[in-house]
Amino acid sequence: MSMAIRNGRSMRKKDTLWHQVRINRASYLLMAPYFTLFFLFTVLPVLMSVYLSFNYFNMLEMPRWVGWANYIKLLLEDDIFIISLRNTLLFAVVTGPVSYLLCLLFAWIINEFRPKVRAFLTLVFYAPSICGNAYMIWNLILTGDRYGYLNGILLRTGILNEPILWMQTEKFVMPVLIVVQLWLSLGTGFLSFIAGLQTVDKGLYEAAAIDGVKNRWQELWFVTLPAMKPQLMFGAVMQITQSFAVADISIALAGNPSVNYSGATIVTHLLDYGSTRLDMGYASAIATILFLLMVGTNKLVQRILRRVGE
Incomplete structure (x- = not known):
């Protein structure tokens, strides 16, 4: 029944x-x-x-089923992947939240200016993310001889006695990559925050003032952020994707492979197997792990963002 x-x-x-x-x-x-x-x-x-990811596939032969062999090799035998995973998680934990907060903070500040000034400042902050010569600029800054801008300044001021090979010295590679990524991070998420701030109903602030909201920080938490939750979600997805998928910065500045794999990330490891070695089965296993990391992190961030304004 x-x-x-x-x-x-x-x-x-x-x-x-x-x-x-x-x-x-x-x-x-x-x-x-x-x-x-x-x-x-x-x-x-x-x-x-x-x-x-469950097959051996070299682009010349038909895929051959190998089960969990790729994942076992990846997680238990591939030391470079473990280094890449650690670097990627460190990169994501630092640059993801920091760049997200910077995007929101700068968007909130810029939104207070007059329209023409706001448009100009938005272009200034957004320009690095679309600049095709961004890596060339940083290569000039980080050149390892005394003609590099950073070395030249530090030598002239007496902080250094001899030039530093910034991107060939292991301890400097990851901090430099993090700084460059933060400089480039005011991209699509930043624009979505600017757009979201423009759509907030001004009448909500008047109603909030009657209900007891007394300062700008309370307005931000109880009015502005709840009113732009869709943009906050979109910005979070974009920043998480950028922080986990970093590769171009590392390859352009530190090379691939970098010194002692200090700048290696999951995506550079993926490119090594997918584009150079043409082991597409193993590369697909790396991509699947990265996909699961991104999805899990997005779910966690979305759960946190739902509590904004409570």
Whole structure:
């Protein structure tokens, strides 16, 4: 009897679903191109990567099923991956929250200026993230001889007696990469915060003042941030993705491989196996681990952000 009831309920749910699809068929038709492209170029590659992670695949032969062998080798035998994982987690823990807070703080401050000044400052802060010559600038600053800008300043002021090979000295590589990433981090998340601040209803501040909100910090916590939660979520996703997917900075400044793998990240390790060695099964296992790290971190951050304003 209970089985029949459950079957009846499931049939009613299906009828309701198809009824809603028929009613809103024009909307689904308009969304179909996006969902088709999203499935073909996002969902399908992720599923294929997960499948290939359980195979040996060298791009020349058909994939050969090896089960958990790639993951066992990755987590128990690959010392470079462990170094890359540690560097990536350190990088994400430092740059993720700091860059997120900097984006929010600068956006909040810039939002108080007049429109023309606000537009100019937004361009100034956003420009480094889209600057194609950003790495060239930092290479000039960090050049290891006395003609490098940083070495030149420190030598001229007497802080150093001889030039430092910044990106060939292991202890300096990760701190420098973190500083450069923070400089480049005011990107899409920063713009989303600026846009979110523009959409906050000014009447909410008047209502909050009547309810007892007395200063700007209380306005920020109880009014501004709750009103822009979608932008906060989007900015969190973007900053997490940037902090976990760092590779170009490390390769451009420290090389690949870097000295004693001090600048190695999960993505540089992935590029090594996927682009150089063409071991796509092993590279897919690395990509799957990175994907799980990103998803887990996003879920944790979203749970924290839901409590903003409480």
